[in-house]
Amino acid sequence: MGILIYTESENGKFKKSALELASYGRSIADQLEVELIAASFNHSDTKTLGTYGVDRVIQISDPSLENFTAQQYAANLTSVAQENGVKLVVLSSSANAKYLAPLLTVSLSAGYASNVVGLPESLKPLTVKRSCFTNKAFNICVLDNEVNIIGLSNNSFGLRENHKEITTEDKSANNLETDFKVDKIEKTSGQVSIADADVVVSGGRGLKGPENWHLIEELAETLGAATACSKPVSDMGWRPHSEHVGQTGKPVASNLYIAVGISGAIQHLAGINSSKVKVVINNDPEAPFFKAADYGVVGDAFEVVPELIKKLNTFKSS
Amino acid sequence: MKILVCISHVPDTTSKINFVDDATAFDKNGVQFIINPNDEFGLTRAIWYQQKQQAEVTVITVGDASCEPTLRKCLAIGANKAIRVDLNPIDGFQVAQQLSAHCKEENYDLIIAGRESIDYNGAMVPGMLSAMMEYNFVTNCMALEIEGNTAKASREIDGGIESVSCQLPLVIGAQKGLVEEKDLIIPNMRGIMQARQKSLTLQPAVDSQIKSSISKFEKPALKGAVKMVDPDQIDQLIDLLHNEAKVI
Ligand SMILES: Cc1cc2nc3c(=O)[nH]c(=O)nc-3n(C[C@H](O)[C@H](O)[C@H](O)COP(=O)(O)OP(=O)(O)OC[C@H]3O[C@@H](n4cnc5c(N)ncnc54)[C@H](O)[C@@H]3O)c2cc1C
Numbered sequence A: 001m002g003i004l005i006y007t008e009s010e011n012g013k014f015k016k017s018a019l020e021l022a023s024y025g026r027s028i029a030d031q032l033e034v035e036l037i038a039a040s041f042n043h044s045d046t047k048t049l050g051t052y053g054v055d056r057v058i059q060i061s062d063p064s065l066e067n068f069t070a071q072q073y074a075a076n077l078t079s080v081a082q083e084n085g086v087k088l089v090v091l092s093s094s095a096n097a098k099y100l101a102p103l104l105t106v107s108l109s110a111g112y113a114s115n116v117v118g119l120p121e122s123l124k125p126l127t128v129k130r131s132c133f134t135n136k137a138f139n140i141c142v143l144d145n146e147v148n149i150i151g152l153s154n155n156s157f158g159l160r161e162n163h164k165e166i167t168t169e170d171k172s173a174n175n176l177e178t179d180f181k182v183d184k185i186e187k188t189s190g191q192v193s194i195a196d197a198d199v200v201v202s203g204g205r206g207l208k209g210p211e212n213w214h215l216i217e218e219l220a221e222t223l224g225a226a227t228a229c230s231k232p233v234s235d236m237g238w239r240p241h242s243e244h245v246g247q248t249g250k251p252v253a254s255n256l257y258i259a260v261g262i263s264g265a266i267q268h269l270a271g272i273n274s275s276k277v278k279v280v281i282n283n284d285p286e287a288p289f290f291k292a293a294d295y296g297v298v299g300d301a302f303e304v305v306p307e308l309i310k311k312l313n314t315f316k317s318s
Numbered sequence B: 001m002k003i004l005v006c007i008s009h010v011p012d013t014t015s016k017i018n019f020v021d022d023a024t025a026f027d028k029n030g031v032q033f034i035i036n037p038n039d040e041f042g043l044t045r046a047i048w049y050q051q052k053q054q055a056e057v058t059v060i061t062v063g064d065a066s067c068e069p070t071l072r073k074c075l076a077i078g079a080n081k082a083i084r085v086d087l088n089p090i091d092g093f094q095v096a097q098q099l100s101a102h103c104k105e106e107n108y109d110l111i112i113a114g115r116e117s118i119d120y121n122g123a124m125v126p127g128m129l130s131a132m133m134e135y136n137f138v139t140n141c142m143a144l145e146i147e148g149n150t151a152k153a154s155r156e157i158d159g160g161i162e163s164v165s166c167q168l169p170l171v172i173g174a175q176k177g178l179v180e181e182k183d184l185i186i187p188n189m190r191g192i193m194q195a196r197q198k199s200l201t202l203q204p205a206v207d208s209q210i211k212s213s214i215s216k217f218e219k220p221a222l223k224g225a226v227k228m229v230d231p232d233q234i235d236q237l238i239d240l241l242h243n244e245a246k247v248i
């Protein structure tokens, strides 16, 4: 029995999504009256997990796990799951988690639902709601298997503290023979990634050119936000492809999404629908984006954004 | 080099999404179907290997006869041959099993699928297939160079890019960046004519399992009306975001 969560860390700290998985896993573990186990790789400060409801942490530290590789990590998670009779594995929606989940599905002969947006609607058979059609719809998915895997959408459950006396154990790594090598990792340094961000500030063609992006960057910095853009903006090379959000780019599931000079085409909206609160700044009152927004400002971005930055700074210092 | 490109046949990105039969099925009425955009990036890259490195490119889909125009389009784009596995799949696991049964017969050097389909968004078929085949796997693949038996690939990660290398055989999950948008191939008349002569084989499905099923679809709740803020009263926006929406 038991529920296993895969907890990711970055720069020596658990990611917020790891704590969200703990909160989510705790809630299901309480309903099923089973243990909540966390697997953690090359990370020793596991106390925080107890704050969010984890009963037991299995730590695996090994040079082979220094860089994430899906096969190595999946092999290790598989043995943790099997040795502990785990029936449910919960992963986040990070790029790495989505990379390894399908591998785990095969090695555990499990059912898998990605993009799950909340607690299960039923536990027997396991029934979850997940987003599909790139956030234009949801489907209710039934996973009637011995072992199942849930990929939880980031920010869909939130954090809930629930203090547990956590126990920690070390496990040795399961080393795969492989010719697969990570040669280089280039991080876009000092920035919040779109996947992890609570707030995302996004710019469209209405900003006229890359030379005006300081407006987006300053607004993002004021809010501790990630920066994003519409597809044409990345196609024209004003911004890197990694910032393109929408149906053919990245999904955004932040708490706050601020769109500046973006018209709100259906393909753009598809990607950002699951953001909770949307603010639209556009000088055209007819821009379709206003229909999908919670708050709207009809105005020139070159006036509204500097004003917003100024007022936010006043707000922060008060 | 033998390449397989897995094609998912999906509603056009501008489609309105509606459901029928008590919200248990997607409403295909008036919907245009296209090659899943991620698969199209992959197919375009495959055609590059065909032209530059003499690769042979096969496209495959697991689906009913309604997928055939999409396969014909892949042939018109340049694929050498097409295969349809005759099964209307219930889930990604089943698709991966059908694909792996075919791949075990054919020994492809490179299997290209999309990072995810834009209808089901499972992001599972390529990974499952790689695990079933015990092949190397790179998803979110945004660059791929192959020399001899060695592949060098870039993968988009959260907040960056990772470069990896490995030996073939390899499965990739293709995405934007793998080829440039301007290099996507729009079939010309000659391609369309040639496609008619190329082989589109129908293959019976093998026995397979289902691990998940869809009991119902739902549409997102209707949104409340937008609150407009006067551009001269930005303080009010901050107040709303702080006190009402509680997001700052
Ligand atoms: C297959 C396919 C997939 C696609 N996928 C995506 C996707 O994933 N993501 C995506 O974003 N798009 C996608 N698109 C493109 C999409 O259809 C739109 O073309 C695109 O989103 C428009 O980008 P935009 O809003 O930045 O530009 P525009 O549509 O040109 O809009 C610019 C907006 O800025 C406003 N503006 C102008 N000047 C100012 C000013 N001074 N101050 C304030 N506002 C101003 C204008 O009123 C206008 O509303 C896709 C298209 C296709 C065909």
Ligand SMILES: Nc1ncnc2c1ncn2[C@@H]1O[C@H](COP(=O)(O)O)[C@@H](O)[C@H]1O
Pocket: B006, B007, B008, B009, B036, B038, B039, B060, B061, B062, B063, B089, B092, B095, B112, B113, B114, B115, B116, B117, B118, B120, B121, B122, B123, B124, B125, B126
């Ligand atoms: N029915 C199918 N037939 C062939 N390939 C498929 C099928 N469904 C999905 N795929 C491939 O798997 C990728 C990811 O799909 P999914 O796991 O559904 O998100 C797609 O981009 C296709 O390359």
